[in-house]
Amino acid sequence: MSSDQQNNEMASHTHAGRRQSERRPSDRRGSDRRFSDASRRPSIDPSRLIPMDKATHLGGHQDFNVVFVGAGNIMFGSEEGPWNHSFRLEHKLGPRLKVVALIDPAIDRAIMVLQKKCETFVRSAYENTRVFRTLEDFHKNMHPKERPKAVIIGSPPMFRGTTQPGRDIEMQLMRFFPGVALFIEKPVTTGPASEIDEAFAVAKAIDDSNTICSVGYMLRYLKAVQMIKRIIEENNLNVMSTIARYACAYEAISKPDWWDKSKSAGPVVEQGTHFCDLSRYFGGEVDIASVTAHSLEWHENAGQLSKQTIDESQIAPENRIPRVTAATWKYDSGAVGSFMHVVALQGHNYSCELEIYTDGYQFKLVDPYVQPILYIRRPGSDLDEQHRFPDDDPFFSEVSNLIDVIEDIEEEPESSQILCSYEDAVKTYELTWAIRLASEKSRKVHEAGEA
Numbered sequence: 001m002s003s004d005q006q007n008n009e010m011a012s013h014t015h016a017g018r019r020q021s022e023r024r025p026s027d028r029r030g031s032d033r034r035f036s037d038a039s040r041r042p043s044i045d046p047s048r049l050i051p052m053d054k055a056t057h058l059g060g061h062q063d064f065n066v067v068f069v070g071a072g073n074i075m076f077g078s079e080e081g082p083w084n085h086s087f088r089l090e091h092k093l094g095p096r097l098k099v100v101a102l103i104d105p106a107i108d109r110a111i112m113v114l115q116k117k118c119e120t121f122v123r124s125a126y127e128n129t130r131v132f133r134t135l136e137d138f139h140k141n142m143h144p145k146e147r148p149k150a151v152i153i154g155s156p157p158m159f160r161g162t163t164q165p166g167r168d169i170e171m172q173l174m175r176f177f178p179g180v181a182l183f184i185e186k187p188v189t190t191g192p193a194s195e196i197d198e199a200f201a202v203a204k205a206i207d208d209s210n211t212i213c214s215v216g217y218m219l220r221y222l223k224a225v226q227m228i229k230r231i232i233e234e235n236n237l238n239v240m241s242t243i244a245r246y247a248c249a250y251e252a253i254s255k256p257d258w259w260d261k262s263k264s265a266g267p268v269v270e271q272g273t274h275f276c277d278l279s280r281y282f283g284g285e286v287d288i289a290s291v292t293a294h295s296l297e298w299h300e301n302a303g304q305l306s307k308q309t310i311d312e313s314q315i316a317p318e319n320r321i322p323r324v325t326a327a328t329w330k331y332d333s334g335a336v337g338s339f340m341h342v343v344a345l346q347g348h349n350y351s352c353e354l355e356i357y358t359d360g361y362q363f364k365l366v367d368p369y370v371q372p373i374l375y376i377r378r379p380g381s382d383l384d385e386q387h388r389f390p391d392d393d394p395f396f397s398e399v400s401n402l403i404d405v406i407e408d409i410e411e412e413p414e415s416s417q418i419l420c421s422y423e424d425a426v427k428t429y430e431l432t433w434a435i436r437l438a439s440e441k442s443r444k445v446h447e448a449g450e451a
């Protein structure tokens with residue numbers, strides 16, 4: 001299928017999917033339909049986002065059963081990054097946590113990570129965990145006392161986010177365990193653009209079943225992000241522009257699949273998704289038809305890289321990733337957004353920034369993944385305030401808020417909000433695909449002009 005055909009098909013599916021995925025108003029589950037302006041999404045008082053070491057275990061004595069789908073780095077951590085959902089759940093739930101099942105076809109790997117857990121002080125959470133290759137196997141062999149209260153999904157995105165057998169983990173969960181809360185890693189899927197309508201269908205099924213569901217766009221839970229939200233809301237400001245830039249350190253990326261668009265869906269869809277999501281979080285809904293983009297490709301002179309740690313010659317030329325993708329679009333509000341993804345830096349540290357402009361204000365978020373710094377220029381001043389957040393942990397905040405919603409803790413309802421619903425995440429996925437397709441279309445036009 002050509003890029004033009006994919007674009008047209010994506011547009012037709014998307015509009016249908018959006019009509020089908022209207023959400024009912026919700027107080028705490030992440031829906032933004034209750035806001036007349038789509039940019040007024042759910043937010044949390046930043047002072048209530050406390051670091052993990054300052055949080056107390058959730059009270060109570062009843063076991064909190066959890067199922068993990070995926071035994072990889074997202075779930076159990078690695079030296080490559082700060083992700084580790086099991087670690088955050090252990091600190092949130094304390095002795096209440098009981099991981100009743102670990103689902104992963106790589107049985108040996110699953111057993112190994114469980115053995116390591118059982119050698120630590122959190123043994124009680126894992127000593128009775130059973131390993132299964134598939135979710136269906138667990139369902140068939142589940143004891144009633146093992147019924148989960150939440151399922152944490154950290155399996156590769158190509159195995160979820162659709163209605164197709166084998167790639168429909170969300171639909172399986174709602175069928176096997178109706179009413180059980182879901183946490184799903186981002187992006188929601190990495191199928192072709194023609195399958196976006198299926199992701200919207202999954203979103204509708206989740207909403208129709210009234211399932212509590214949170215998607216792991218953890219940057220929404222940054223104190224700095226919520227500080228920006230608070231200022232915008234308190235001053236009744238309208239976002240005029242968002243400018244996002246994501247420059248990765250490619251020398252440290254040694255996974256061949258990441259360099260192959262046919263497997264990873266490309267760096268904008270797979271990696272830049274966080275910044276596209278933050279852009280939407282502040283700017284509101286994107287007019288998908290307005291998206292334009294250009295790319296610097298691997299075969300162009302400026303696209304030559306000298307420090308790759310993989311053999312790119314083993315990847316088909318048509319599947320090699322672009323070195324730069326630059327996109328612009330209009331929001332439904334009239335505001336303008338832009339995003340640039342760059343594969344250029346060496347070493348290990350990335351360079352990522354997001355700027356937001358409103359009347360009189362400039363917000364600049366720098367290095368959100370590691371040591372967030374927020375610069376704020378306010379009306380009446382030419383100077384930038386600087387705010388640092390050295391102990392912030394958005395991974396813990398997103399897990400903590402999800403558990404509070406599941407437990408229906410009402411003492412401080414405004415402090416417990418799910419900030420990204422499944423439908424919202426699908427719209428971010430839709431934007432990243434629109435950027436990729438627009439860049440491929442402009443590339444073909446450019447190449448045709450040179451012919």
